[in-house]
Amino acid sequence: MNISASMVKELRERTGSGMMECKKALVEASGDLEAAIEIMRKAGLAKADKKSSRTAAEGCLCVKSSADGKRAAMVEVNCETDFVAKNDDFIAYANDVAAGVLDSSVASVDELLGTVLPSAGISFDERRKELIAKLGENINVRRFERFASDSGITASYLHGTRIGVLVELSGGDAALGKDIAMHVAASRPVCVDEAGVPAESVAKEREIFSAQAEASGKPANIIEKMVEGRIKKFLGEVTLVGQPFVKDPDQTVGALLKGKGASVLRFIRFEVGEGIEKEESNFAEEVMAQVRAS
Structure with missing residues (x-):
């Protein structure tokens, strides 16, 4: 016909x-x-x-928050190239995923992908596969985090679409929460305070500092003070409350929080593609291979 x-x-x-x-x-x-x-x-x-087997290490982060500031969700959706990461359909899908996480109780990516995307009438996974067919790249929903606070507030910060942070606070306000989230994005603390530093990490640093101090030939009591000083500095570098606040390095984040009558209960920092082993490629060689094949 x-x-x-x-x-x-x-x-x-x-x-x-x-x-x-x-x-x-x-x-x-x-x-x-x-x-x-x-x-x-x-x-x-x-x-x-x-x-599905192709490496997807580019992509974007999306954050959605409830109107009352009590809930927030952050997701990472990956693709193969930065070009597709800027595609409107890809970005819309990532936003749909973030909204789906915020408004549900799903506990895993697989569970989320099996649920229905209301705007499309099909599952999140089916919509993902439609996008793969349309955009020509592998697309994955890699991970998400959801914060819900009963007595405090949640806050978030996105640096472009590649670095994102969620924070839960007790006390304080939205402005303080955003400042703390921005600080986490910039300074990459490992945990909130000393209680969150793994004991084995402290022991390892102490072992290294002790060996360095003993090489100086100083008396044992001096070496002990040197090591404790180094440990204190180490803890200040890796803990959120011990770090100098990025917007005012003359005070620590801990001092800022204390002055506001607030405390950070938890935080999470995502960066697009972190931990994904990227395939090395030579663009010139790929072009020449295509020329020879044509």
Whole structure:
């Protein structure tokens, strides 16, 4: 049968796919629009499966918060290139994922992916696979964090779309919460205070500092003071409350919080792609390989 331009146009608007792909599906479906959409969906799922093994270390972070400041969620959604990370459809999906985490009680990425995305009427995973087919890259929902505070507040900060922080405070206000979140983004503390520093980390640092101090040949009592001084400095560097506040280095974050009658209960910091082993590639060689193959 004859496939008109208007039929192709309508299918493109509904699927976001290319003209030739839409025309091929319409021909296969004998002009039935709904059948063509189903054909394209099945083809898209097959494409997604083929791309699932490809490394996705780019992407974006999204944060959603409740109006009362009691709840906040942050998600990392990955793709293969920075180009796709800036795509409107990709960003919209990441925002949908963040909203889905905030407004649900899902405990894992797999559980989230199996739930229905209200705006699309299909699961988050099906929508993800549709995007893979449309954008041509592997796309993963990698991780999320959700904070809920009964008596305090939550705060967040996004540095662009690549670094994100959630903070839960007892006391204080939204402005203080944002300042603390910005500080965490910039200074990367390991934990809130000394109680959160692993004992083995302290022991390891003490061992290193002791060996260095003993090499100086100083008396034992002096060495002990040197080591304790180094340990104190180490704890100040890795704990949030011990670090100099980025907006006012003359006071520590701990002093800032004390002055506001507040305390940080917990925080989490995400950075896009951290911990993902990226594949090394030579762009010039890839281009030459394509030229030789053509």
